[in-house]
Amino acid sequence: AQKITQTQPGMFVQEKEAVTLDCTYDTSDQSYGLFWYKQPSSGEMIFLIYQGSYDEQNATEGRYSLNFQKARKSANLVISASQLGDSAMYFCAMREKSGGSNYKLTFGKGTLLTVNP
Amino acid sequence: KAGVTQTPRYLIKTRGQQVTLSCSPISGHRSVSWYQQTPGQGLQFLFEYFSETQRNKGNFPGRFSGRQFSNSRSEMNVSTLELGDSALYLCASRVTGGQAEAFFGQGTRLTVV
Numbered sequence: 001a002q003k004i005t006q007t008q009p010g011m012f013v014q015e016k017e018a019v020t021l022d023c024t025y026d027t028s029d030q031s032y033g034l035f036w037y038k039q040p041s042s043g044e045m046i047f048l049i050y051q052g053s054y055d056e057q058n059a060t061e062g063r064y065s066l067n068f069q070k071a072r073k074s075a076n077l078v079i080s081a082s083q084l085g086d087s088a089m090y091f092c093a094m095r096e097k098s099g100g101s102n103y104k105l106t107f108g109k110g111t112l113l114t115v116n117p
Numbered sequence: 118k119a120g121v122t123q124t125p126r127y128l129i130k131t132r133g134q135q136v137t138l139s140c141s142p143i144s145g146h147r148s149v150s151w152y153q154q155t156p157g158q159g160l161q162f163l164f165e166y167f168s169e170t171q172r173n174k175g176n177f178p179g180r181f182s183g184r185q186f187s188n189s190r191s192e193m194n195v196s197t198l199e200l201g202d203s204a205l206y207l208c209a210s211r212v213t214g215g216q217a218e219a220f221f222g223q224g225t226r227l228t229v230v
Contacts, residue, residue: 035218037221046221047221050218103148103173
């Protein structure tokens with residue numbers, strides 16, 4: 001079973017509009033972390049935002065915010081005021097505490113975001 | 118501060134050959150992880166190294182191996198290359214402790230012909 005599900009293979013948004021990229025996860029751990037990464041065509045994975053399972057507030061980083069709904073096991077990324085440079089693949093990832101000190105990220109399949117002028 | 122550096126960026130190898138990829142982490146980062154990215158399987162965890170020790174390994178055959186040096190630089194080796202090993206190999210480094218995010222390099226794109 002997939003641990004991270006991103007149901008939108010592709011999304012389109014007009015420049016300056018907001019867009020939400022969906023992510024649901026599956027874990028039996030109480031302590032875990034959720035990450036969003038951006039991958040432009042150059043290949044590098046760029047860290048965007050992090051949400052801990054015990055964090056009560058939704059994480060925000062500039063134009064990025066994470067809509068964390070723990071009971072629904074969802075961690076959607078919201079990008080406000082989209083820019084042309086936001087066009088890229090976006091990956092949701094999770095690290096489970098059961099890994100102990102080990103650090104392993106499990107990634108979703110990704111969503112290709114295209115920002116139209 | 119320099120980011121994670123992976124060399125080479127592109128590589129073409131023949132089936133049956135072996136290949137070594139290199140990763141220099143961000144200064145001060147002691148944990149280095151490797152991931153394989155393919156269109157079919159997506160991003161998959163290969164292994165993680167910390168203080169020259171492999172701490173965690175993904176579900177890959179023994180042809181995939183790695184090591185870490187005392188300066189935290191890491192190398193990944195794939196022996197007896199197969200066509201299916203064609204992929205983008207990404208290296209990530211992080212400070213240890215807590216849920217610190219991992220910072221990725223630009224990857225090495227390996228093509229096996």
